[in-house]
Amino acid sequence: MSRRKSLVNTVADELLERIIAGDFLPGDPLPTEAEIGDEFDVSRVTVREALRTLSARGIVRVLSGVGSRVAPVEAWRSVPDALRYRAARGDDATVSEQLISTRRLIECEAAALAAPLISEVALGECEECVDSMVAASAKADVDAFVAADLRFHAVIMEASANLFLAVLLAPLTEVMAERRKQTSRVPQIQEHAIAEHRAIVAALRTGSSAAAREAMDHHLQQTLDDLHAYVLS
Template identity: 45%
Template structure:
């Protein structure tokens, strides 16, 4: 019921600033109990999609106030390339700085693990194993986030992890994007090996710009259905 109500909001049936119909009417329209409707409203209110005003009703909040990343992603699901490009912009705000910190703390064990991740990406690419490729890709980035020496960094990144996994599955389904990712990840390792925070940050930014541009190029060309 929560997803159905959210879909009605996203479709514009209940636009921003509008008041939801009474629970009894929502229940009748959906064929659900009032208790089920009440729980759906409670969940969406906890995500700030809805706002209850005592004595006046329940209103649809502006999207800028929504705190559910899944809801925001669903709002824009018709344009996969745009969603991925926006997620990459958020990643850059966090991961470029994380790479800069990581460069000054990198151990031999962590460096070896990063090389292994890239090797696993190469193997998965050769086998067209998208799931294995995504796992190795995520592991690579997680090592940098976890190893940057600031526990607030991975904690801040956590809320977008689910959406990011879905986005990487979409992008990694394209062979050219996998090839570019392998090259960019190798460049990040080379930059990290120098111990230069500036070089590491620059390499990470290059990778994320490449990911954004590839999403726009290949996923827009394929269309949302085949993305």
């Protein structure tokens, strides 16, 4: 990475941290390019590139002749950044609930599409993922448990043969990994997840879209119930 690129990222990351911390709220103007440059001891060219970086992610709006302002969070195009902002505002419970509801919209349909298409190889990989979850749970290896969980859902997404559903889910993957590491530390949640994943495989084996959709929906409802029972309570 070039020194210029490193400086651009440093300035962009620091400005984002301040926005997330609430130093600058949506609609607020950011300091001028000259002020930012003086603070970080960088050129205006570096500042402009940093602001363009934030603008490309929808976080900042650069208005010609006016300056830069923080965009409404609803306009942010980076899912992890938006979730970090919401969580920092004390909205963590709401964020978790909305994440599950978003997964429900995408993953239930993915399961329904996958059911009549999924191959024996893919079903076998799903079963291997469940076995890996069981082994990881026995060893209290949360990272391995989450990795197997995420791979299970990725196999179903691939089997759905719908590129657009995968594209919609992709920005949530990093967020889901971090959130599952938090919730999957609870033994009861691990137990429920293993049972739900087994039920999804059984539904997929029937080839029935309705059964697969129902099994995935039941799993995500169980996830929501566990969130309230073991994490948010």
